[in-house]
Amino acid sequence: MEREALDQVRRFNRLVSRRIGALEDSYLARGRPLGQARLVWELGAAGGLDLQHLRAILGVDSGYLSRLLRALEEQGLVETSVKSGDGRARVVSLTGAGIAEYRAYEALSDEQAGGVLAPLDAQRRTRLVQAMGEVERLLRAASIDLSLEDAQSGDARHCLQSYYAELAERFENGFDPHAVANFEPSEMTPPKGWFLMAREEGLPVGCGVLKRLEEDVGEIKRVWTAPAARGLGVATAIMDRLEALAAEAGFAAVRLDTNGALVEAQAMYTRRGYHPIPRYNDNPYAQHWFEKAM
Amino acid sequence: MEREALDQVRRFNRLVSRRIGALEDSYLARGRPLGQARLVWELGAAGGLDLQHLRAILGVDSGYLSRLLRALEEQGLVETSVKSGDGRARVVSLTGAGIAEYRAYEALSDEQAGGVLAPLDAQRRTRLVQAMGEVERLLRAASIDLSLEDAQSGDARHCLQSYYAELAERFENGFDPHAVANFEPSEMTPPKGWFLMAREEGLPVGCGVLKRLEEDVGEIKRVWTAPAARGLGVATAIMDRLEALAAEAGFAAVRLDTNGALVEAQAMYTRRGYHPIPRYNDNPYAQHWFEKAM
DNA sequence: TCCATTATCTGACTTTAGTCAGATAAAATG
DNA sequence: CATTTTATCTGACTAAAGTCAGATAATGGA
Structure with a gap:
């Protein structure tokens, strides 16, 4: 890595950690330790969460979280209840007072953001906002992880169902996954196929499938990016990896089909060669068929 | 402030504070609490510091700093000695082991920076580095404070001396402030004149002077930006403020002179109208004279 | 039904960070 | 030279953050 680039990243980290640290201190202004404030913040943003999820987000011990919740309960900001369907687990949500408190934190956050922008003229303000967007996108892009996973896991099914739901919305005549041949999990499990998952900080943000179509021909299917992760190059990364996988598996070519409604997808396929x-299959939703030699 | 801009800044703060927080944790990998690690870091970067200065940088209580130093002394990483010239004050510096430890922290820092860049291709890497530079510059620019100050303070004299030193270096025949008329502090003190200081997080990064030349004519002099703060628009901000001050003081026009060696300065004056x-004075170093109506 | 597992809670800790009131000694001031 | 100020240190605190070993109760199979 070039020295200059490393130095820029280090300077950036240093500056920003100082400034953000100073910003975080302002959350103390509401007389509550940061741990508690963070909890209010997360609950406000998410609406209501089960403790397991909350623990994962905040990265805290269960004992510690329990105590934080007790403290906020005493302040009348949150209420916990047994999770429906599992009597062991619990869900927390903000009370009315909690929501008010969350809004106050949001106002503080707005004030901070305004404080950063206020000293700049309109032109520099725009430049800063754009540069922040760019840094945000690229930092997120850099943290995307790809890995082959079990197509039957909860996360995998969640991705696929989101994908099907999106197709149902975008295709003119809806979409029924059962109408498509070979949609079963076994088709996405070696040796018949591979299910690739994209995650950002552990959260699933995309998927893609490579399957064996013929002895030396693969097929790429179900390449999907979660709406919250679009613009980060997730689909491109998935395609790169699936094609590498196909080459590794010894396929001479990969094929794929697509529907006319998926304009961006077609553009990407063309761009990728x-x-x-x-037509090479009887997929009732397919209108275009593509191939690429490995 | 527009909602969209505020949201972008907030998203940025949120993302970056999480990522940077995670980075900071990696400093714990060396088995030392963050407070101690920060001290090693600052000492390594500065070479050696007196406690007063160190306390200002880290923003800690003298008792706390004393304990931190004791802990690092026990680890054999720092040594303190009485400051020459003041038997009360002390200076700290890293020992050989301390320097080795500092290098290890630097290596960690490089590793982190590399970890951010590594997953990106060359093009996106360049874009990230550029965007980080832009954010850094603009955040710094937004934190510049201007205020009228005493021209005799240590900081003020430090700025002026740096300015004179720079002129001595850049002018073909050197520079002697005593050869210039009216360089005494009283000339920069109301009602004869005003000394404006630019600070970034409390540190002086630039200055400028407005003085009364004639009844209704002001003169702008000694507009200087510290090398570490160039490219942030400090000089522009100083000029803006000095001109506003001139208008407020009732001057009909302001004048200034400059040397041919200061190319950027001349460009800025022209750009500003x-x-x-x-020639309106007998400044031996001046080669160009300008005026602007208020 | 029994037993291992899971989710949460409680009590008893430790470490880190940070504050505050003197104590001590050198330096500056009159 | 006496007095005040300054720079640092020490002891005695507190609050926050975090850890760990059970305790308790619900769940999910065998």
Whole structure:
């Protein structure tokens, strides 16, 4: 890595950690330790969460979280209840007072953001906002992890169902996954196929499937990016990895089909060197068929 | 402030504070609490510091700092000695082991920076580095404070001396402040004049002077930006403020002179609407004279 | 039904960070 | 030279953050 680039990143980290540290202190202004404030913040943003999830987000011990919740309960800001469907687990949500408190934290946050922008003129303000957006996108992009996973896991099914739901919305005549041949999990499990998951900080943000179509021909299917992660290059990363996987598996070519409604997908396939071929399957939703030599 | 801009800043703060928080934790990997690690870091970067200065940098209580130092002394990383010239004060510096430890922290820092860049391709890496530079510059620019101060304070004299030293270096025949008329502090003190200081997080990063030249004509002098703060718009901000001050003081015009070696300065004056006028003083170093109506 | 597992809670800790009131000694001031 | 100020240190605190070993109760199979 070039020295200059490393130095820029280090300077950035240093400056920003100082400034953000100073900002975080302002949350103390509401007379509550940061741990508690963070909890109010997360609950406000998410609406209501089960403790397991909350613990994962905050990265705290269960004993510690329990105590934080007790403290906030005493302040009348949160209420916990047994999770419906599992009597061991609990869910927390903000009370009316808690929501008011969350709004106060939000106002503080707005004030901070305003304080950063206020000293700048309109032009520099725009530049700062744009540069922050760019840094945000690229930092997120850099933290995307790809890995082959079990297509039957909860996360995997969640991705696939989100994908199907989106197709149902975008296709003119809806979408029924059962109408498509070979949609079962076994088709996405070696040796028949591979299910690739994209995660950002552990959260699933995309998926893709490579399957064996013929002895030396693979097929790429169900490449999807969660709406919250679009613009980060997730789909491109998934395609890169699936094609690498196909080459590794010894496929001479990979094929894929797509629907006319998925304009961005077609553009991407073309950009990646896929070329149109005649219909190679009976997918009722497919209108275009592509192939790329490995 | 527009909602969208505020949201971008908030998203940025949120993302970055999480990521940077995670980075800071890695400093704990060396088995030392963050407070101690920060001290090693500051000492390594500065070489050696007196406690007063160190306390200002870290923003800690003298008792706390004393304990931190004791702990690092026990680890053999720092040594303190009486400051020469003042038997009360002390200076700290890293020992050989301390320097080794500092290098280890630096290596960690490099590793982190590399970890951020590594997952990105060359093009996105460049974009990230550039965007980080932009954010850094603009955040710093936003934190510049201007205020009228006493021209005789230590900080003020430090700025002026740095300015004179720079002129001595850049002018073909050197520079001697005593050769210039009216360089005494009283000339920069109301009602004869005003000394404006620019600070970034309390540290002086620039200055400028407005003085009364004639009944209704002001003169702007000694506009200087510290090398570490160039590119942040400090000089522009100083000029803006000095001109506003001049208008407020009832001057109909302000004049200034400059040396041919200060190319950027001349460009700035022209950009700001100053136009050349005949010599109006006997400054031996001046080669160009400008004026701008208020 | 029994037993291992899971989710949360409680009590008893430790470490870190930070504050505050003197104590001590050198330096500056009159 | 006496007095005040300054720089640092020490002891005695507190609050926050975090850890760990059970305790308790619900769940999910065998």
